Amino acid sequence: MASQRERAMKPTDLRGILRYVPMFRDHIFVIAVDGSIVSHENFNNIVTDIAVLKSLSIKVILVHGIGHQLVTLAGEHNMTISDIQGEGITDAPTMSLAREASALVSQTVLEHLSQAGLRCAITNAVRATNVGVIKGKNHLFTGKVEKVDVAILKTMLSQDILPLVTPIVCDREGQSLRVNSDHLAMELAAAMGASKLIYLTPFPGLQIDGQVKINLPEDELKKILNDKKIKLDPRIRSKAVQAAKALDEDVPRAHILDGRVFGGLLTEIFDKVGLGTMVHANDYDQIRQAKKKDAQALYNLAKHGAKTDALVGRTRLQIEQTIQEFFVYEIDDSIIGCAALRAYPGGKSMEVCAVYVQPFYHGRGVGKKLVEYAKLKAKSLGAKKLIALTTQTQGFFQSACNFVAGSQNDLPAARRKELKLSGRNSQVLQFNLKKLNNSVR
Ligand SMILES: CC(C)(COP(=O)(O)OP(=O)(O)OC[C@H]1O[C@@H](n2cnc3c(N)ncnc32)[C@H](O)[C@@H]1OP(=O)(O)O)[C@@H](O)C(=O)NCCC(=O)NCCS
Structure with missing residues (x-):
């Protein structure tokens, strides 16, 4: 950031x-x-x-x-x-x-x-x-x-x-x-x-x-x-x-x-x-798949998010290894926000995570666009359900992005275990992707 x-x-x-x-x-x-x-x-x-x-x-x-x-x-x-x-x-x-x-x-x-x-x-x-x-x-x-x-x-x-x-x-x-x-x-x-x-x-x-x-x-x-x-x-x-x-x-x-x-x-x-x-x-032109060279910028964003416990802390190496999951929101070649899409086993559900927008750009619709993009992308990859785990932004996901309350049962066993071990006590939210008409390539 x-x-x-x-x-x-x-x-x-x-x-x-x-x-x-x-x-x-x-x-x-x-x-x-x-x-x-x-x-x-x-x-x-x-x-x-x-x-x-x-x-x-x-x-x-x-x-x-x-x-x-x-x-x-x-x-x-x-x-x-x-x-x-x-x-x-x-x-x-x-x-x-x-x-x-x-x-x-x-x-x-x-x-x-x-x-x-x-x-x-x-x-x-x-x-x-x-x-x-x-x-x-x-x-x-x-x-x-x-x-x-x-x-x-x-x-x-x-x-x-x-x-x-x-x-x-x-x-x-x-x-x-x-x-x-x-x-x-x-x-x-x-x-x-x-x-x-x-x-x-x-x-x-x-x-x-x-x-x-x-x-x-x-x-x-x-x-x-x-x-x-x-x-x-x-x-x-x-x-x-x-x-x-x-x-x-x-x-x-x-x-x-x-x-x-x-x-x-x-x-x-x-x-x-x-x-x-x-x-x-148009809106989604500013969102693109993250590249290897973005790892440092993404690490900086994740670090700031982790400071307030809004995001899970990630090392640079972890980001590099999962770079294909990330997409970034860019203005004039500067990354001002990011999100990641993680597939659950079987591919029927995906999780949108690491949603982060630089504080200066808060309230300008960037976060919502990132999540909307994640929905479209997840649907185009064949997922039926999009999951979000949140500690502080339940309101954002529910009121702005139309997620509804989910439960631990929506998560695969490995993810449930990971969540338990993290001690974050995140809330599980979900969005039914069948409601969406469009998809992106
Ligand atoms: C949550 C976050 C991504 C929102 O990004 P943003 O670009 O400011 O959000 P938007 O401008 O798209 O907001 C869309 C709507 O959500 C609302 N909103 C934003 N944050 C909210 C929150 N924490 N709780 C409730 N509503 C929220 C906005 O008021 C706006 O409402 P409106 O459409 O009625 O005007 C951003 O605040 C952020 O990066 N926070 C720190 C990291 C974080 O908590 N990430 C989520 C972890 S999964």
């Missing part, structure tokens, strides 16, 4: 950052910055954070928005604009103002990047096409991404040039169209095979009932987006919709975070806990 020191690690801790260097070397991150964040005093720090990422051989593509500047310019010109975010109808006067806003924002970004000594180029590597008529309404100058010139972007990145992509994008005929920057960034991340799509926004993340969703599986995000009772600010909804699309396009992670927070970008990437919302692939 993470030591106290690891958990207290700050993005400024060089050793902390260096741990991740091999993990992200030569990976592409697409970072989309809202227009309001470019105008924010923290933007300078964001650019410094980007310089740190680049120094770690992470390849960054930057996209900027213009909504904030468009509204400001419209106020100065006493004009009414047809759409702010580039998703609705863009009429000719709004398009003209959007070009002005984009030039202003791009120049500001260039100034900051230059101050940080970063080589950068504004590029026409994206081609757009008209959105056209939707529900009878001609969207005029609103565009969507038609094609990404991956080769030119890769050439720029290989030359250590940071591509800056603006939301005013030319179509095949060279006509400028206004493209929503959230959509633009998603398309870039998908086409470039980016490891991360990061939205820097004036919001703390995706909040539900005032709480930022820190780790959000793709499926849960989709449920939120489809739930008509959940009201989201349209700007956050737009990012959340694009984040879900990015995951569908195999971008492993999409982040929505507060661009106004000092060091926020590095904290989100290099701190285990993160700052904003990280959307990741």
Whole structure:
């Protein structure tokens, strides 16, 4: 498990950052910055954070928005604009103002990047096409991404040039169209095979009932987006919709975070806990079979569990010898929880044991997912009953994981004897696997 020191690690801790260097070397991150964040005093720090990422051989593509500047310019010109975010109808006067806003924002970004000594180029590597008529309404100058010139972007990145992509994008005929920057960034991340799509926004993340969703599986995000009772600010909804699309396009992670927070970008990437919302692939993608190299991490987890007598103490050797029974829950290559599945003679019953979640991650559904996974796995291996022996977590197994009270008779004789000898006086709980429909491979 993470030591106290690891958990207290700050993005400024060089050793902390260096741990991740091999993990992200030569990976592409697409970072989309809202227009309001470019105008924010923290933007300078964001650019410094980007310089740190680049120094770690992470390849960054930057996209900027213009909504904030468009509204400001419209106020100065006493004009009414047809759409702010580039998703609705863009009429000719709004398009003209959007070009002005984009030039202003791009120049500001260039100034900051230059101050940080970063080589950068504004590029026409994206081609757009008209959105056209939707529900009878001609969207005029609103565009969507038609094609990404991956080769030119890769050439720029290989030359250590940071591509800056603006939301005013030319179509095949060279006509400028206004493209929503959230959509633009998603398309870039998908086409470039980016490891991360990061939205820097004036919001703390995706909040539900005032709480930022820190780790959000793709499926849960989709449920939120489809739930008509959940009201989201349209700007956050737009990012959340694009984040879900990015995951569908195999971008492993999409982040929505507060661009106004000092060091926020590095904290989100290099701190285990993160700052904003990280959307990741579905629930069980984070659970995998343990490997031999995980033995030390598992030993550390078991040791902490044994301290409070919640788990049976296990030596490293014991773990190594039974490694095939363990599965682990991982976040960004860090093991934050584990469980093991032990077959009883005959294979009709299995026992889920060594369920442990690092304290920081308690209450976020990790323990329940590990047990649900164990149920699916046990069923796929032909077991009819899953047993849990617990000293302190009867409530967890019964209320959260639907186990019911069992008895010593549910255990094979050898296990009964082992339990007696241990003196742990554990309670026997059981779950009928016939109730489950799914199974995992
Ligand atoms: C027990 C343990 C695995 C739970 O992990 P977790 O990730 O915090 O659990 P979850 O977030 O999935 O909790 C799911 C639900 O169980 C509830 N829960 C968690 N621990 C509980 C407990 N000890 N008693 C009763 N309910 C509990 C949670 O409140 C949550 O309820 P909700 O769905 O209504 O919100 C974790 O607390 C742990 O590692 N404990 C130490 C080791 C241990 O005791 N292991 C069991 C030995 S077999």
